[in-house]
Amino acid sequence: MLRARILYMFLLFIFGAMPAMAEDTLKAAVAANFIAPFEELAAQYQRQTGVKVEATFTSSGKLYAQIVNGAPFDLFLSADEDRPRRLADKGLCGAPFVYAKGRVVLFTTRKDLCGAKDWLSIVTRADVKKLAVANPETAPYGAAAKQALEQTNLWETLQPRLVFPQDIAQAFQYAGTGATDAGFCALSSALTKEGAKGCYLPVPQAPAIVQSGCILTTSPHKVQSEKFTAFLNSPEALKIIQRFGYTRD
Amino acid sequence: MGIAAKIRLPRSGFTIDLELACAPGKLLSLVGPSGAGKTSILRVLAGLEKPASGHITCGGFTWVDTAAGVYVPPQKRRLGYVFQEFTLFPHLTIRENAAFAAKNRQTADELLKRLKIWHLRGARPDKISGGERQRAAICQALARIPRALLLDEPFSALDALTRRNLREELKALKTELNIPIIHVTHDIREALYLGDEVLPVVQGKAAHKWMLQFLMRDRLSPACRGRIDWEHEEELYQEETA
Amino acid sequence: MIDLVPLYLSAKLALVTTAILLMIGAALAYPLAMSRFAGKSLCEAFINLPLVLPPTVLGFFLLMLMGPRAVLGRAWQALFGSGLLFTFTALVMASIIYSLPFVVQPMKTAFTRIDKRLIENAYVLGLSPLKTFFRVILPNSLGGVAAGAILVFLHTLGEFGVILMVGGSMPGETKVASIAIYEAVEALRYQDAWILSALLIPTSYIFLLVSYRVFRSE
Numbered sequence: 001m002l003r004a005r006i007l008y009m010f011l012l013f014i015f016g017a018m019p020a021m022a023e024d025t026l027k028a029a030v031a032a033n034f035i036a037p038f039e040e041l042a043a044q045y046q047r048q049t050g051v052k053v054e055a056t057f058t059s060s061g062k063l064y065a066q067i068v069n070g071a072p073f074d075l076f077l078s079a080d081e082d083r084p085r086r087l088a089d090k091g092l093c094g095a096p097f098v099y100a101k102g103r104v105v106l107f108t109t110r111k112d113l114c115g116a117k118d119w120l121s122i123v124t125r126a127d128v129k130k131l132a133v134a135n136p137e138t139a140p141y142g143a144a145a146k147q148a149l150e151q152t153n154l155w156e157t158l159q160p161r162l163v164f165p166q167d168i169a170q171a172f173q174y175a176g177t178g179a180t181d182a183g184f185c186a187l188s189s190a191l192t193k194e195g196a197k198g199c200y201l202p203v204p205q206a207p208a209i210v211q212s213g214c215i216l217t218t219s220p221h222k223v224q225s226e227k228f229t230a231f232l233n234s235p236e237a238l239k240i241i242q243r244f245g246y247t248r249d
Numbered sequence: 250m251g252i253a254a255k256i257r258l259p260r261s262g263f264t265i266d267l268e269l270a271c272a273p274g275k276l277l278s279l280v281g282p283s284g285a286g287k288t289s290i291l292r293v294l295a296g297l298e299k300p301a302s303g304h305i306t307c308g309g310f311t312w313v314d315t316a317a318g319v320y321v322p323p324q325k326r327r328l329g330y331v332f333q334e335f336t337l338f339p340h341l342t343i344r345e346n347a348a349f350a351a352k353n354r355q356t357a358d359e360l361l362k363r364l365k366i367w368h369l370r371g372a373r374p375d376k377i378s379g380g381e382r383q384r385a386a387i388c389q390a391l392a393r394i395p396r397a398l399l400l401d402e403p404f405s406a407l408d409a410l411t412r413r414n415l416r417e418e419l420k421a422l423k424t425e426l427n428i429p430i431i432h433v434t435h436d437i438r439e440a441l442y443l444g445d446e447v448l449p450v451v452q453g454k455a456a457h458k459w460m461l462q463f464l465m466r467d468r469l470s471p472a473c474r475g476r477i478d479w480e481h482e483e484e485l486y487q488e489e490t491a
Numbered sequence: 492m493i494d495l496v497p498l499y500l501s502a503k504l505a506l507v508t509t510a511i512l513l514m515i516g517a518a519l520a521y522p523l524a525m526s527r528f529a530g531k532s533l534c535e536a537f538i539n540l541p542l543v544l545p546p547t548v549l550g551f552f553l554l555m556l557m558g559p560r561a562v563l564g565r566a567w568q569a570l571f572g573s574g575l576l577f578t579f580t581a582l583v584m585a586s587i588i589y590s591l592p593f594v595v596q597p598m599k600t601a602f603t604r605i606d607k608r609l610i611e612n613a614y615v616l617g618l619s620p621l622k623t624f625f626r627v628i629l630p631n632s633l634g635g636v637a638a639g640a641i642l643v644f645l646h647t648l649g650e651f652g653v654i655l656m657v658g659g660s661m662p663g664e665t666k667v668a669s670i671a672i673y674e675a676v677e678a679l680r681y682q683d684a685w686i687l688s689a690l691l692i693p694t695s696y697i698f699l700l701v702s703y704r705v706f707r708s709e
Contacts, residue, residue, distance in 0.1 A: 059677065061676075061677035061678065061679070062677065064679070065676065065677075065679075129559075129573075129574055130559075130574065130576070130577060130659075132659075135660065135674060135677070137674060137677070137678040138674060138678050162661070163577045163660070163661060164659060164662075164666075165659065165660070166660070166673070166674070166677075174659075177554070177555070177558060178558050178559060178560040179554060179558040179559070179576055179577075181559075295611075295615050296614075296615070297611050297614070297615070322614075323611075323614045324615075324617045324618065324619060325617075326615075327617070328615055329615075330611075330612065332608050332612065335606040335608040335609055335612075336608070336609075336612050338609060338612075338613075338631075339631060340630040340631050349616060350617050350618070389616070393617070
């Protein structure tokens with residue numbers, strides 16, 4: 001009898017505490033490439049306001065599918081502009097806003113390639129057998145890389161050498177571990193500690209990746225979400241994301 | 250030039266230690282209670298087990314000589330072996346079973362006819378009776394023109410009538426084949442009926458003549474019974490097998 | 492028009508893997524079933540490892556092994572002049588490891604169920620252990636062989652995590668159906684995803700039918 005009472009109290013405590021936790025926590029769906037800057041932004045925000053922002057990091061495509069099927073997020077930070085726009089058109093989220101712009105670089109851990117004058121001279125080398133390009137259909141950084149290759153008339157000729165990891169993180173993993181000779185990655189990845197083990201070259205032919213986000217209409221914390229969005233647009237936030245290789249305009 | 254063997258093989262609880270010999274055209278019956286090691290002896294003769302020490306010769310060939318390090322694998326001994334069951338291959342017909350390792354097809358077919366199961370040649374082993382299966386097993390073993398034939402309780406799983414018929418067949422075959430035949434059984438009547446020589450085996454050793462009487466105890470005529478001191482026999486038996 | 496090449500690649504991978512694994516599986520199942528030797532349970536546990544490892548872990552491990560700077564990758568490069576990672580061959584190797592326990596277990600069970608006396612009889616009748624395997628053991632284990640083949644085929648058709656790591660999704664070479672379906676979902680091409688998924692079912696069914704015909708005579 002006593003044991004039952006203790007269990008009951010325990011459960012009450014857990015469930016009772018949960019709404020309290022929800023008061024101070026926002027749930028964000030964040031594109032995988034934005035992990036590092038987001039964690040710092042969230043930490044800074046919590047220091048300032050005491051509000052915790054929890055994030056789920058995975059590919060924008062998966063996050064989109066989850067949101068369309070009713071996943072309980074407050075915010076969606078995508079790696080592209082297309083998906084937030086689609087959600088807005090469906091009425092699933094509010095007006096999209098741009099929170100960061102990323103750049104594609106060619107990253108490699110092969111030291112013998114680091115002195116090259118530009119990325120083109122690397123990818124056309126005979127001894128560069130495999131190149132990682134994140135799936136252009138689903139990864140915006142991969143799509144940007146594809147555009148660069150198409151512009152320089154290399155897309156068709158390089159096909160046999162292209163390997164298509166599912167997302168930009170896997171592309172960085174392939175290039176970073178030497179599974180591929182080089183890979184088209186996010187600048188932010190190249191600037192990490194892992195990235196310092198290799199070198200990167202800019203790919204000017206690849207357009208900047210405009211990353212936009214939106215607040216979900218089903219969010220129970222609209223006010224808090226808007227406050228966080230305002231923070232994302234602040235100069236303070238800009239300084240943080242710049243350190244990770246992002247710009248805003 | 251028959252089989253001659255001297256085998257020593259430890260078992261759990263006792264050690265098999267005996268000599269045996271069997272001339273061509275003769276049948277030697279190994280008889281004794283279950284667990285006496287009779288099957289092990291047969292397996293050693295066939296090459297399915299290695300003795301701790303000993304030697305085995307057959308038809309002039311030396312199969313085993315532990316002192317000289319000679320050991321001929323079962324494949325090379327050209328023996329016939331009939332198990333109590335699971336001799337025939339279930340995925341083959343009777344005819345295919347007989348021909349499995351036969352010298353040639355005709356030999357196998359003739360044996361099937363000789364053992365009166367030619368009409369079953371297209372059947373699978375699980376579709377025919379136990380007695381017919383053992384006939385087929387004998388065909389399979391003999392089709393190879395073996396140098397010797399070993400039978401391990403071949404009729405124990407059969408009914409009395411079938412057993413009798415098969416015993417007759419085996420007895421008739423014995424004179425035709427002119428090879429040594431060693432046959433293991435726990436049935437003393439069968440041993441006495443078939444064997445030109447009978448070797449009682451108790452706990453791995455050849456038993457002496459009073460032990461044979463002991464084994465025959467329930468078959469002995471009442472006229473004998475009174476004259477044997479069974480208590481004393483029992484003691485001697487315990488001593489012998491200790 | 493939907494691209495059906497991934498379906499063809501999946502079927503090809505499954506068939507090749509099944510054919511190779513039937514041989515490797517038999518070679519491994521035979522000593523496990525027939526003999527006792529030191530370290531036997533260690534071997535069995537090792538063979539069954541892919542059962543408990545998450546596919547992505549296994550895939551990651553293989554990625555590390557097959558890379559151009561790694562042990563296996565370098566050896567392959569030296570032997571064949573081209574890389575191992577991101578090729579169809581890499582997928583076959585990964586699939587073999589991934590599905591190994593699924594073929595060894597049923598075969599081992601089938602072999603153990605054969606009465607030892609049948610095997611001994613074969614020896615006495617003059618067959619070497621190798622000939623006995625093909626003429627006695629195998630024909631009496633067809634049920635186990637069929638079970639193994641079916642399990643491996645279906646398991647390989649559905650393989651995803653391992654292939655995700657070592658395949659690289661190269662169209663026409665390593666982009667198998669499971670990857671293509673995943674990408675179709677990611678790219679919001681839901682209809683393509685449905686069609687490919689639906690087509691996997693008859694592929695499996697045909698194989699099951701063929702297996703039952705070939706391996707089970709009753």
